[in-house]
Amino acid sequence: MPAIDPRIDAYIANSAEFARPILEHLRAVVHEACPDAEETMKWSFPHFEYKGMLCSMASFKAHCSFGFWKGELLIAAADDKGKEAMGQFGRITSIEDLPPRKTLAAYVKKAMKLNDDGVKAPGRAKPATPRAVVTPxxxxxxxxxxxxxxxxxxxxxxxxxxxxxxxxxxxxxxxxxxxxxxxxxxxxxxxxxxxxxxxxx
Incomplete structure (x- = not known):
């Protein structure tokens, strides 16, 4: 049985109507490809862990996002849509915006292998200046x-x-x-x- 976190049930239920089937689909694919994945909430959105961070998903007003913690090692730079939105798959507004289920599952399995092998995530460059917090x-x-x-x-x-x-x-x-x-x-x-x-x- 997958390790289900009730906070993610609540997160999905509170997401926009268009987002719920996308999030449920992503959740199902991750658990099918990685039965040992554990769910958790980090930085206010759902994450999946398997021997460390594996992947995460999020919903916003008009789109969802999905990405792998070590995405740079999984997805070719030419195919990475990270500039459009968080993650590597751009702005996801329907399940059709995602790769086929089989392809997505293959990415999950490759991400698992990286964690099995103890491969570290590439270093992320820190911004030269921190993003300012403007209080209304x-x-x-x-x-x-x-x-x-x-x-x-x-x-x-x-x-x-x-x-x-x-x-x-x-x-x-x-x-x-x-x-x-x-x-x-x-x-x-x-x-x-x-x-x-x-x-x-």
Missing amino acids: DYLDAALARREPALANFNAFTPGKRREYIEWLEEAKTEATRLRRLEQAVEWIAEGKSRNWKYEKC
Whole structure:
């Protein structure tokens, strides 16, 4: 039986309608090709591990992404669509945007072999300057009204601040943004990150 993580069930259920069949398909292919794969959540999206990091998938407003941790060693540079979106397969809007099931499974098996052999992922060049985290004015104002929310937010790592900002900015309506803002300020005042429910104690 595959090691199923209920957080990934929740992630898929909360994804856009177009994304759910894509994510379910990817999940099934990974487990069929690698029955020993274990699911986990890292950086707020689903990952699959097998003797280390294997691959990951994510959904966004209008597309999904899928990629291998050692993708540079699996997929020819000419076929890598990493410039279009996260991962090596570009912006995935339907299952038809993915390679055939058999091809995808073959990639999974090659990725497993790399991990079996202890091959390290190629080094990733760090950007010359870190990506700036720009806090929207409405969030700054809301945090300032609730002690110690602003101090907690400023003490968060850039990644944790960015998770809250992206969650607010992705709201499709102003009403949704306001609900999220209220929830965000409450959690931040308590010192909680956006994904505190999924963090290991």
